[in-house]
Amino acid sequence: xxxxxxxxxxxxxxxxxxxxxxxGSLGQPILFLVALGFGFGPVFQKAGAxxxxxxxAPGVVAMAVLFTSVFTGIEIIWDRQFGFLKETLVAPVSRxxxxxxxxxxxxxxxxxxxxxxxxxxxxxxxxxxxLWSVIPAILIMILTATLFTALGTAIASVLEDMQGFQLIMxxxxxxxxxxxxxxxxxxxxxxxxxxxxxxxxLSYGVDGLRQxxxxxxxxxxxxxxxxxxxxxxxxxxxxxxxxxxxxx
Amino acid sequence: MIKVSxxxxxxxxxxxxDNISFDVAAGEIFAFLGPNGAGKTTTIKMLTxxxxxxxxxxxxxxxxxxxxxxxxxxxxxxxxxxxSLDDELTAWENLEFHGVLYGVPRDLxxxxxxxxxxxxxxxxxxxxLVKNFSGGMKRRLEIxxxxxxxxxxxxxxxxxxxxxxxxxxxxxxxxxxxxxxENITVFFTTHYMDEAERACLPAGKVAxxxxxxxxxxxxxxxxxxxxxxxxxxxxxxxxxxxxxxxEEAGAIDHLRAGARMWGRRR
Ligand SMILES: Nc1ncnc2c1ncn2[C@@H]1O[C@H](COP(=O)(O)OP(=O)(O)OP(=O)(O)O)[C@@H](O)[C@H]1O
Ligand SMILES: [Mg+2]
Numbered sequence: 001x002x003x004x005x006x007x008x009x010x011x012x013x014x015x016x017x018x019x020x021x022x023x024g025s026l027g028q029p030i031l032f033l034v035a036l037g038f039g040f041g042p043v044f045q046k047a048g049a050x051x052x053x054x055x056x057a058p059g060v061v062a063m064a065v066l067f068t069s070v071f072t073g074i075e076i077i078w079d080r081q082f083g084f085l086k087e088t089l090v091a092p093v094s095r096x097x098x099x100x101x102x103x104x105x106x107x108x109x110x111x112x113x114x115x116x117x118x119x120x121x122x123x124x125x126x127x128x129x130x131l132w133s134v135i136p137a138i139l140i141m142i143l144t145a146t147l148f149t150a151l152g153t154a155i156a157s158v159l160e161d162m163q164g165f166q167l168i169m170x171x172x173x174x175x176x177x178x179x180x181x182x183x184x185x186x187x188x189x190x191x192x193x194x195x196x197x198x199x200x201x202l203s204y205g206v207d208g209l210r211q212x213x214x215x216x217x218x219x220x221x222x223x224x225x226x227x228x229x230x231x232x233x234x235x236x237x238x239x240x241x242x243x244x245x246x247x248x
Numbered sequence: 249m250i251k252v253s254x255x256x257x258x259x260x261x262x263x264x265x266d267n268i269s270f271d272v273a274a275g276e277i278f279a280f281l282g283p284n285g286a287g288k289t290t291t292i293k294m295l296t297x298x299x300x301x302x303x304x305x306x307x308x309x310x311x312x313x314x315x316x317x318x319x320x321x322x323x324x325x326x327x328x329x330x331x332s333l334d335d336e337l338t339a340w341e342n343l344e345f346h347g348v349l350y351g352v353p354r355d356l357x358x359x360x361x362x363x364x365x366x367x368x369x370x371x372x373x374x375x376x377l378v379k380n381f382s383g384g385m386k387r388r389l390e391i392x393x394x395x396x397x398x399x400x401x402x403x404x405x406x407x408x409x410x411x412x413x414x415x416x417x418x419x420x421x422x423x424x425x426x427x428x429x430e431n432i433t434v435f436f437t438t439h440y441m442d443e444a445e446r447a448c449l450p451a452g453k454v455a456x457x458x459x460x461x462x463x464x465x466x467x468x469x470x471x472x473x474x475x476x477x478x479x480x481x482x483x484x485x486x487x488x489x490x491x492x493x494x495e496e497a498g499a500i501d502h503l504r505a506g507a508r509m510w511g512r513r514r
Contacts, residue, residue, distance in 0.1 A: 002348050002351070003348060003349050005348075006344075006345055006348040006349065010334065010337065010345060013336070013337065013341070014334075014336045014337075017336055018336070082331065082335065083328065083330045083331045083332040083333075084332055084333065084334045086298065086328055086330075086332045087332045087333075087334075087346070087393075088349065089297075089298060090296050090297060090298060090321055090324075090326055091321060091346075091349035091350060092318050092321040092322040092349075092350060092351070093349050094318075247298065247299050247300065248293065248298045248299065
């Protein structure tokens with residue numbers, strides 16, 4: 001238990017200490033909010049789909065959560081390269097505890113990042129239905145963050161250095177984001193795209209956020225929660241298994 | 249304290265460790281020597297549960313790393329050949345992290361951390377981030393960390409590489425003292441033959457490894473006698489030859505780079 005706590009604390013300290021990383025990782029969501037939110041706003045409005053910023057903000061929050069959590073999960077590769085991973089692996093602590101501590105830390109960091117983006121979106125003019133709606137939204141963020149931190153950990157356990165990182169970025173993370181309904185409404189999609197969107201677990205995170213924050217959604221909220229929880233558990237199991245197989 | 253028999257490690261058909269056997273008694277200082285690429289680090293990784301052997305048996309403090317990893321991990325402390333500190337944490341936090349992982353009670357951990365930091369002369373720098381430390385300071389911190397939980401066995405993989413003679417002597421004095429007062433078993437590698445010889449005084453043993461095999465073992469005096477040389481360095485060169493091992497390692501490194509991206513399960 002103490003081991004899990006100290007691993008969690010370490011992630012958090014590292015995050016809070018790297019100001020440049022916090023600021024740097026906010027650049028992208030802000031760009032999306034401003035360029036897309038205001039750029040596509042008029043078109044969206046004319047098409048009778050309502051306020052685009054209102055629609056986009058939950059998607060951009062989900063984006064921040066996605067990227068931060070995958071990154072913190074993948075940080076294991078860094079630990080491996082800078083050698084710190086060995087220190088944790090020879091300690092008399094089960095690999096499962098290490099995995100749980102790291103995942104909890106990564107998910108906390110990603111949730112914080114999501115909350116910061118939510119605040120920024122509010123400054124840009126986004127209005128949640130009520131202040132209370134933020135609480136269930138944060139719950140969805142935590143779930144989404146845990147899911148993708150576990151995914152990052154699973155990937156990092158298989159990858160030995162950063163060479164494969166670009167590949168993962170372009171063929172997994174970017175598609176997860178762009179095909180999630182973070183940027184466009186899910187109704188009336190072409191058949192193939194609709195299937196892909198329904199497979200993408202981030203779609204349910206985005207939809208959950210949109211539903212809690214704006215009241216409008218595509219899937220039932222219970223389905224969002226069910227999918228997020230199910231996939232999270234599956235990835236945690238897979239991630240722990242792969243992590244327990246790491247040899248140095 | 250350490251029992252190894254028939255230990256073998258293959259990396260896709262490359263025999264890094266080839267059927268080695270040796271024993272290290274409790275309280276012994278044991279020097280594990282050999283040219284670059286001999287298989288020393290690979291052996292240590294297997295002894296410390298980081299790598300699964302291809303075959304062979306290991307016993308660390310009575311426990312088998314294959315089945316009872318936790319008992320094995322509890323028994324030893326280690327200084328790795330490569331850096332293993334968290335650069336983004338302070339010296340103190342690195343020790344704190346270690347203490348918690350090893351279940352050292354909080355107050356005891358703090359007391360020991362203070363002692364050890366004072367000993368390696370980093371107490372004044374305890375709140376500095378490790379990334380601002382020099383190579384020697386990092387090394388000293390790693391040595392302090394390895395001892396924080398009072399292990400029964402202390403593995404040191406080239407602990408003094410990059411340290412000046414003052415620090416080297418200082419650290420060996422401390423380790424030898426620990427060995428004497430707490431009967432801690434010391435298993436170390438080094439490329440400095442005079443260091444190996446001095447560390448082993450008066451009763452320590454040496455094993456020399458080359459191309460994955462142990463080619464000689466005994467006290468430094470025995471090895472010198474066996475090779476009819478007067479210095480440990482000459483004895484080492486006589487046993488292992490004068491050829492430099494880089495080429496072969498280079499080829500292997502290439503292979504490794506290729507296989508690395510999709511970390512094969514080995
Ligand atoms: N993960 C790996 N995959 C493939 N080959 C490896 C791997 N690890 C080590 N080797 C090879 O095994 C051999 C032994 O390496 P090892 O690191 O154990 O040598 P060493 O005795 O510690 O050398 P040094 O004194 O240079 O530290 C080398 O030829 C090395 O290239
Ligand atoms: Mg080595």
